Amino acid sequence: MADAGAHQSSRSRDLDKLLLRPGHLVGPAFEPGTELRDDIQEYARILVVGAGGLGCELLKDLALSGFRNLEVIDMDRIEVSNLNRQFLFRLEDVGKPKAEVAAKRVMERVSGVNIVPHFCRIEDKLDEFYSDFMIIVLGLDSIEARSYINEVACSFLEYDSNGNPREETMKPMVDGGTEGFKGHARVILPGITPCFQCTIWLFPPQVKYPLCTLAETPRTAPHCIEYAHLIKWDEVHSGKTFDPDNPQHMQWVYSEALKRAALFSIPGVTYTLTQGVVKNIIPAIASTNAIISAACALETLKIASGCSKTLSNYLTYNGVEGLHTKVTEFVRDKECLMCGPGIFMELETSDTLKMLMDKLGDEPQLLMSGVSVKHGGKTLYMQAPPELEAMTRSNLSISLFKLMEESPKGILHVTGTAGKPGKRQSCSTKLRVAFKGVAGIKDTDMAGGA
Amino acid sequence: MIKLFKVKEKQRELAENSNGKPPVKKQSAGELRLHKDISELNLPKTCSISFPNGKDDLMNFEVTIRPDDGYYLGGTFTFTFQISSIYPHEAPKVKCKTKVYHPNIDLDGNVCLNILREDWKPVLNINTIIYGLYHLFTEPNHEDPLNREAAAVLRDNPKMFESNVRRAMAGGYVGQTFFTRCI
Numbered sequence A: 001m002a003d004a005g006a007h008q009s010s011r012s013r014d015l016d017k018l019l020l021r022p023g024h025l026v027g028p029a030f031e032p033g034t035e036l037r038d039d040i041q042e043y044a045r046i047l048v049v050g051a052g053g054l055g056c057e058l059l060k061d062l063a064l065s066g067f068r069n070l071e072v073i074d075m076d077r078i079e080v081s082n083l084n085r086q087f088l089f090r091l092e093d094v095g096k097p098k099a100e101v102a103a104k105r106v107m108e109r110v111s112g113v114n115i116v117p118h119f120c121r122i123e124d125k126l127d128e129f130y131s132d133f134m135i136i137v138l139g140l141d142s143i144e145a146r147s148y149i150n151e152v153a154c155s156f157l158e159y160d161s162n163g164n165p166r167e168e169t170m171k172p173m174v175d176g177g178t179e180g181f182k183g184h185a186r187v188i189l190p191g192i193t194p195c196f197q198c199t200i201w202l203f204p205p206q207v208k209y210p211l212c213t214l215a216e217t218p219r220t221a222p223h224c225i226e227y228a229h230l231i232k233w234d235e236v237h238s239g240k241t242f243d244p245d246n247p248q249h250m251q252w253v254y255s256e257a258l259k260r261a262a263l264f265s266i267p268g269v270t271y272t273l274t275q276g277v278v279k280n281i282i283p284a285i286a287s288t289n290a291i292i293s294a295a296c297a298l299e300t301l302k303i304a305s306g307c308s309k310t311l312s313n314y315l316t317y318n319g320v321e322g323l324h325t326k327v328t329e330f331v332r333d334k335e336c337l338m339c340g341p342g343i344f345m346e347l348e349t350s351d352t353l354k355m356l357m358d359k360l361g362d363e364p365q366l367l368m369s370g371v372s373v374k375h376g377g378k379t380l381y382m383q384a385p386p387e388l389e390a391m392t393r394s395n396l397s398i399s400l401f402k403l404m405e406e407s408p409k410g411i412l413h414v415t416g417t418a419g420k421p422g423k424r425q426s427c428s429t430k431l432r433v434a435f436k437g438v439a440g441i442k443d444t445d446m447a448g449g450a
Numbered sequence B: 001m002i003k004l005f006k007v008k009e010k011q012r013e014l015a016e017n018s019n020g021k022p023p024v025k026k027q028s029a030g031e032l033r034l035h036k037d038i039s040e041l042n043l044p045k046t047c048s049i050s051f052p053n054g055k056d057d058l059m060n061f062e063v064t065i066r067p068d069d070g071y072y073l074g075g076t077f078t079f080t081f082q083i084s085s086i087y088p089h090e091a092p093k094v095k096c097k098t099k100v101y102h103p104n105i106d107l108d109g110n111v112c113l114n115i116l117r118e119d120w121k122p123v124l125n126i127n128t129i130i131y132g133l134y135h136l137f138t139e140p141n142h143e144d145p146l147n148r149e150a151a152a153v154l155r156d157n158p159k160m161f162e163s164n165v166r167r168a169m170a171g172g173y174v175g176q177t178f179f180t181r182c183i
Helices: A002-011 A013-019 A034-043 A053-064 A098-109 A127-131 A143-155 A211-216 A221-236 A247-263 A271-279 A286-305 A353-362 A386-397 B002-014 B029-039 B126-138 B148-156 B158-170
Strands: A045-049 A069-073 A114-118 A135-139 A173-179 A182-188 A314-318 A324-328 A343-347 A369-375 A378-381 A409-418 A425-435 B047-050 B060-065 B077-082 B093-096 B172-174 B177-179
Touching (some): A013 A034, A013 A286, A034 A286, A045 A053, A053 A098, A053 A286, A069 A098, A098 A114, A143 A173, A173 A286, A182 A286, A211 A221, A221 A247, A247 A271, A286 A314, A286 B002, A343 A353, A353 A369, A353 A378, A353 A386, A353 A409, A386 B047, A409 B029, A425 B029, B047 B126, B060 B126, B158 B177
Parallel strands (some): A045 A069, A045 A135, A069 A114, A135 A173, A343 A425
Antiparallel strands (some): A173 A182, A182 A314, A369 A409, A409 A425, B047 B060, B060 B077, B077 B093, B172 B177
């Protein structure tokens, strides 16, 4: 027993220096002590999204940073090409779900940690699943997946009557990303720091070659590959969709690209390049993943414990030549449809959709006319085109309360022309709607994309 | 934040989710932006839009173009649009459903229009694309060929190109290829 205790204390020795002692660089609500350390072990539930290059590192780092309740979600199975850097996986694991193997391996090596794997798509989980976590850490490689998690996290956010975010509804995210020798780590506190959507312009546009170049004047190996992938595939397999995860499909594209390259005497088409071009894969570097994950794990610990102020708010790392890192403080888009407060409106349960639209014209912050309205997946009213206008016109005389499934509050998205005369322009905004006299109402509402 | 979360966790243990209502479907940023694009559509008389999946699926729609000028006068051409959840960061995927004899549209419906691929910018919108497609019919261009034979005929023998287009639109063979009637 004495041995076990000594082992335990040596494992948390460095962590204790951060969590048990006061300091002058700490976060605002930091209360050092063993209770903090124990609470992190007992209550902090962290979700790691992705169990690939970053995910493996993140799980290990978080487990060794004292977090004991981790869950990991990933839809992929292990491939041979993962083994050089996704160090939790072995040759005999090829074909098994990444999340399950990663969870098992970390639990074998780090005593006391419990990791629940989820082998599924992120869209398969209900919002309640995501809402249970204190912090969501992202180790992803796609904009779509980040965007989706961001939508979910922002949908939990509520604002008070002064338009300030309510801290207890905030779902912090820590996002890591790498491309070769470059990487980023960022802290997203919805309502406080820019959300993913606020700064989506940071991502460079994907490289897309003109189709006619591919068809007529290929000059590079990627041109030949994209010809096989985008044009030749459809010509030969009419109606059958190309599946980038099907090795036979990929092999077919590769062999067609080779023929094409031979025809135009273009060198450089390989199977790896074919995969790279078709799936947009950038070679991953193990050390970049390790560095970015370490930064993310540390930020997660800082958010949970308050032992230091968090990164504010976007760290870039570049190891291409020498080493360069920089932290940039990006600002929120105040009108962001995902994390912004939008406009709050209190309505009578008898108010019709038409009455709401008229109110938007009088609302001093908006003065909106030509309004179209959406609620969740439902199109409530469209000004144009005529086909949609006709399909939605009957909603105008129905009470909004009914159209919103008699929820006491909810989110609408409206678009139209807004602003003072002479300065009117096209505008989209979120409306937080609450109905008077319905039980359970406060003057707050969700900010999220709902 | 741990204190806050601890309180929340304890409350959660006490009262498991009381709200029995099904969750409201979340809207992707792409859907919200598209909602704006669609509500602001301002199409020429020659173009119309339809939503085969009904009013609640705006992400998949069809645009029909009936050119009122040029080689394709009188034809009816339908394009399918697929919009991604990260629109407008990513351009819509557009294909021509109608088989057409056209230098910039191949027989599988791939369309060579710069703003659909290399020159797409998030400030562009659905309206711009529809105008771009319309433009392809009034001014087909032999310099960016996807259908090389059609492009060569347009370049070398516009009269023959015109009669080929007519024959294809009326339903018939041009060379080895059969086109269904679209007039």
